[in-house]
Amino acid sequence: MTFLCRQLLLPAALLLGVAQAHAGLVLHYAFDETSGTSSANSAGGGHTGTLTNMSGTEWTTGITGGGLSFDGSNDYVAIPTAAHPTGSEVSVAFWSKGEVGLAKNYFLYSEAGGRALTVHLPYNGGVTWDVGNGGGSYDRISKSALASEVEGSWVHWAFTKNATTGFMNIYHNGSLWHSAGGKTMTLATSGNPISKFYIGAGGGMSHYFEGTIDDFRMYDHALSASEVSALVAMGGGAVPEPASVFASLGLLSAAGCGLREWRRRKKKAA
Numbered sequence: 001m002t003f004l005c006r007q008l009l010l011p012a013a014l015l016l017g018v019a020q021a022h023a024g025l026v027l028h029y030a031f032d033e034t035s036g037t038s039s040a041n042s043a044g045g046g047h048t049g050t051l052t053n054m055s056g057t058e059w060t061t062g063i064t065g066g067g068l069s070f071d072g073s074n075d076y077v078a079i080p081t082a083a084h085p086t087g088s089e090v091s092v093a094f095w096s097k098g099e100v101g102l103a104k105n106y107f108l109y110s111e112a113g114g115r116a117l118t119v120h121l122p123y124n125g126g127v128t129w130d131v132g133n134g135g136g137s138y139d140r141i142s143k144s145a146l147a148s149e150v151e152g153s154w155v156h157w158a159f160t161k162n163a164t165t166g167f168m169n170i171y172h173n174g175s176l177w178h179s180a181g182g183k184t185m186t187l188a189t190s191g192n193p194i195s196k197f198y199i200g201a202g203g204g205m206s207h208y209f210e211g212t213i214d215d216f217r218m219y220d221h222a223l224s225a226s227e228v229s230a231l232v233a234m235g236g237g238a239v240p241e242p243a244s245v246f247a248s249l250g251l252l253s254a255a256g257c258g259l260r261e262w263r264r265r266k267k268k269a270a
Contacts, residue, residue, distance in 0.1 A: 027083055027218035029199075032066040034059050039068070039077065043217075047083035049199070052076050062214030063095040063154045064235050072099065072210025076201035081194040083218075084110055084117075088163035088186050090131065091219040092119060093231055098151035098211035105209045106202035111195055112188035114138075118202075119159055121209065122150050127178075129170055131161045132185055134192035139183035141168045151211070156232045162222035163187075169222075174232035176225060 028043040037056050039049040051058065053074040060069045070076070092108060098121065107121040112134025120128035120142075127145045132138025139161070149155065149172060158171040163186045170178040188194055199216060200209040217231070 024219045024221045025217060026085060026220050027079070027216070029068075029077070029216040030065065031059070031062060031068040031214055031216070034066065041083070045083075047080045050078045052078050060212060062212065063097075064214070067095075067097075067212045067214040069212045070200045070209050072103065072105070072208050074201075074205070074208060076208065077199040079197040079199065081110075081197050084188065084194040084197055085218065085220045086187050086189055087220070089161060089221045090117070090187055091158060091160040091221065091223040092117070092217070093156070093158040093219075093223065093228065094216040095154055095156050095214040096121065096150075096209075096211060097154045097213075098209075100147075100152050102147075102151040102210055103207070105207045106198070106200070107209050108199055109202045110188070110197040111203045112192040113195070114192075115203075116188040116192075116194060119157075121157070123207075127157075127170060129159045129161075129168060131163075131168065131183070131187065134188045134194075137185070139163075139168060139185045141170065141178055141180045141183070143170065143178040154214075158223060158228045158231065160222040160228075161187075165222075167222075171225075171228045174229045 025043045027041055027047060029039045029049050030042055031039055033039060035056050037051040037054055039051065041047040041049065053076070058069045058075065060067050068077070096107070102122070104123040105121060106118060108117060108119040110116040114134045114136040115130055115132050115138050116134050118128065118130035120126070122145050125144050126142045127150065128140060128142040130138045130140045156173050160169045161183065163184050166181045166184045168180055168183045169176060196203050199213065
């Protein structure tokens with residue numbers, strides 16, 4: 001394969017991963033605002049996040065562009081409950097920089113008469129991922145974490161659930177960090193409507209997250225390992241719009257390289 005083709009195929013593969021990572025995106029808070037007490041959902045469809053107990057001075061530097069700082073006292077972002085996913089699959093991905101000495105907290109919490117989605121980052125020394133349907137029980141996976149894995153520097157986390165396959169996964173900086181099977185509980189349904197949906201606080205208004213968050217995303221499907229890797233490679237940057245167009249261009253470049261390579265070999269054989 002020629003050097004030129006190698007150079008074209010690498011970005012083509014990355015563009016395809018970016019396009020896949022954009023599919024099924026239902027919430028995307030880039031946190032690039034610089035003032036005010038709301039955060040736009042760049043995935044479309046409304047669902048603006050409301051900064052609660054915040055003055056608008058919490059906008060700060062993120063992993064790329066802006067970020068949002070949480071004081072660990074009473075700050076949180078309220079998400080419209082209509083944005084909450086239902087069904088058998090869900091993914092949550094974000095960049096976080098926890099304060100040194102980060103106490104146990106609810107990074108993400110939703111409730112439908114009982115716990116629906118929860119991310120503890122950390123809680124009792126471990127990172128925990130819960131998914132339930134609000135009926136009073138939920139699936140959980142948890143793993144002990146080093147302080148350096150949750151505080152003091154920027155870290156990318158992704159949490160996925162596929163109730164059909166039964167797998168729940170946690171990714172740390174693009175690598176599979178923890179996984180477990182047999183987790184078949186689906187998400188909240190219309191029979192158990194979501195009543196609370198927060199970033200940075202629990203349902204009882206306690207155990208607030210302290211640190212900075214950037215590029216918060218939620219999907220209606222379980223992200224694959226390659227999709228998570230694409231998000232990390234983007235570094236919190238915006239997804240090209242429309243991503244499918246750029247991916248198609250990348251694939252066309254790859255196809256052109258393939259044809260060129262075939263012709264070169266055919267000519268050489270003759």
